[in-house]
Amino acid sequence: xxxxxxxxxxxxxxxxxxxxxxxxxxxxxxxxxxxxxxxxxxxxxxxxxxxxxxxxxxxxxxxxxxxxxxxxxxxxxxxxxxxxxxxxxxxxxxxxxxxxxxxxxxxxxxxxxxxxxxxxxxxxxxxxxxxxxxxxxxxxxxxxxxxxxxxxxxxxxxxxxxxxxxxxxxxxxxxxxxxxxxxxxxxxxxxxxxxxxxxxxxxxxxxxxxxxxxxxxxxxxxxxxxxxxxxxxxxxxxxxxxxxxxxxxxxxxxxxxxxxxxxxxxxxxxxxxxxxxxxxxxxxxxxxxxxxxxxxxxxxxxxxxxx
DNA sequence: TATCCAAGGTAAGTT
DNA sequence: AACTTACCTTGGATA
Numbered sequence: 001x002x003x004x005x006x007x008x009x010x011x012x013x014x015x016x017x018x019x020x021x022x023x024x025x026x027x028x029x030x031x032x033x034x035x036x037x038x039x040x041x042x043x044x045x046x047x048x049x050x051x052x053x054x055x056x057x058x059x060x061x062x063x064x065x066x067x068x069x070x071x072x073x074x075x076x077x078x079x080x081x082x083x084x085x086x087x088x089x090x091x092x093x094x095x096x097x098x099x100x101x102x103x104x105x106x107x108x109x110x111x112x113x114x115x116x117x118x119x120x121x122x123x124x125x126x127x128x129x130x131x132x133x134x135x136x137x138x139x140x141x142x143x144x145x146x147x148x149x150x151x152x153x154x155x156x157x158x159x160x161x162x163x164x165x166x167x168x169x170x171x172x173x174x175x176x177x178x179x180x181x182x183x184x185x186x187x188x189x190x191x192x193x194x195x196x197x198x199x200x201x202x203x204x205x206x207x208x209x210x211x212x213x214x215x216x217x218x219x220x221x222x223x224x225x226x227x228x229x230x231x232x233x234x235x236x237x238x239x240x241x242x243x244x245x246x247x248x249x250x251x252x253x254x255x256x257x258x259x260x261x262x263x264x265x266x267x268x269x270x271x272x273x274x275x276x277x278x279x280x281x282x283x284x285x286x287x288x289x290x291x292x293x294x295x296x297x298x299x300x301x302x303x304x305x306x307x
Numbered sequence: 308t309a310t311c312c313a314a315g316g317t318a319a320g321t322t
Numbered sequence: 323a324a325c326t327t328a329c330c331t332t333g334g335a336t337a
Contacts, residue, residue, distance in 0.1 A: 024315065138316040144332075145315080190330025195317080232317050253315040271324075296315075 001163055006075040006093070013097025016119030017070040020091055021049050023297040024142045025242045026123045027149040028170060031249060032067075039145040046071050051090075052153070052160055052169040054126050057211070059089050063169060065162035080162050092121045104291050105284050109263050109304065113294040116303035122290060123242055127210040128203060129170040131241035135195050135230040137238070142300075144188075150189040152176070176200035195230025202228060214244045219273075221246065234271045241289040248285050250276060250292040251294045255299045 008015050021029045021307035022037060030036070032048040048069045055062055061228055067078045077083040086273040088094055096117075104110055125133075129149070136148045156175045157168035171179075184193035202208050208228065213221035221244070225236035234253060238304070250256065252272055260267050260279060267278035283291040297306045 134315080135316095135317090139314050139329085140316095140331090141314050141333080185330075188331055190332095191317090191328090192330080226317095230317065234316060238315075251315070255315070300315085 001078055001080065002080050003076070004082070004084060006084060008070075008073050008085065011093055011097075012099065013044055013095070013101070014035060014119035015070070015075070015091070015093065015097075015121060016117060017068065017091075018045065018047070018073065019117040019297070020123060023117070023120055023293065024300065025126050025293060026130075026146075026171065027114055027136075027142075028125055030146075030150060036146055050160065050167065052157070052167050053086055053090065054129070054169060055088070056089060059085050059205045061086060063160065065160055065167050078163070088264070089124055092124055096249075096290035097121060100287050100290055102215065103284060103287055105282065107263075107282075109259065109295065110283070110291050112304045113291075113298035116298040116301075117294065120297065122247065122293060122296065124245060125171070125243045127239065127243045128173055130239050131210045131225075131228060131231070132170075132196055133177070134235040134238040134242075135199060135228075136189060136192050137235065138192060148187060155183075155187060164223060171199045171200075173203035174220075177204040192230060198229040199231070210239060210243070213240065218239070218246050218248055222249070233276075237276075241293070247278055247287050247289045249289045250283065251296075252276060253280075253296065253298050255296050256292060259295055259299060 002205065008078060029049045029051045032050060046065050046069055050067045053064045053066055061081060064079055064081045064086060066083045068087060069076050077087060133145065133149050137145045153170050154169040156171035156179060160167045160169055176196060179197060181193045181197055184196055189196060210225060213224045216224060221240055222233060222236045225231055225239055226233060234251050237249040237251040241249040242249060252275060264279065264282055266273060267282055269275045269278050280288040
């Protein structure tokens with residue numbers, strides 16, 4: 001086992017592990033104390049978070065188990081390999097958060113949302129598991145979306161031994177494609193079960209690959225992702241933002257739609273595409289997705305109210 | 308204890 | 323293109 005420390009004062013801007021991992025962007029980490037989403041920020045302050053990372057083409061690593069916690073201005077990690085490049089990639093430690101904040105529009109709601117979680121960063125999760133996670137997210141609460149991904153890994157993921165324990169990787173496209181709809185319904189995926197199975201099959205047979213969207217222009221990339229079963233414009237935006245690095249993507253979920261109605265009514269253009277363009281312009285094209293995620297998390301946790 | 312309701316939406320069918 | 327409706331499941335609210 002390797003261990004190490006990342007000194008957070010070396011980063012450009014702050015970092016808040018709990019806010020980043022529990023803000024509803026990623027469902028692939030698990031908290032060792034089983035306290036995910038318990039709605040008490042004090043409890044998760046220094047908890048260990050664990051995940052099994054698949055080979056990442058942008059980092060060039062093999063599969064790895066990573067554990068990390070935040071204590072006194074530093075990130076402590078334990079891993080089957082050097083976790084620094086992996087954590088830097090997954091948690092976007094390479095973002096200049098100070099510059100991003102400066103670039104966000106000076107709107108009261110945006111400012112208050114950022115100040116509620118000033119160290120929250122976006123994530124850069126693996127494409128396939130992000131695709132599956134957000135297919136599962138339809139009409140679901142964050143705690144249950146997380147539970148579904150943990151269940152998928154437990155039932156269908158390869159076991160990985162680390163530090164005397166058995167972890168489970170996220171299932172491969174082939175494995176999920178071979179699962180039956182009934183298998184997936186047993187994990188309480190409900191009507192999402194056939195969506196996940198069909199999408200896994202599309203990836204497994206090379207009919208399409210979510211990573212291919214990375215090379216496209218933003219709106220083309222969103223359109224491309226909607227070919228996967230269970231993926232509409234909102235889920236496509238989530239994959240673009242939380243996995244493929246499109247920081248301008250603004251997933252129009254129920255929270256953001258409410259915020260638009262309450263605070264930016266002129267941006268409500270009816271359809272998804274037109275409203276998306278309007279709110280992106282309002283939040284600033286370059287980091288609109290960062291603003292969206294601050295708004296989403298702060299609204300959902302009641303850190304900023306209506307008005 | 309029973310019933311109701313909404314949760315990070317999407318697909319399929321109509322107008 | 324914009325507008326309905328059905329869809330699984332479950333924890334929490336209400337009666």
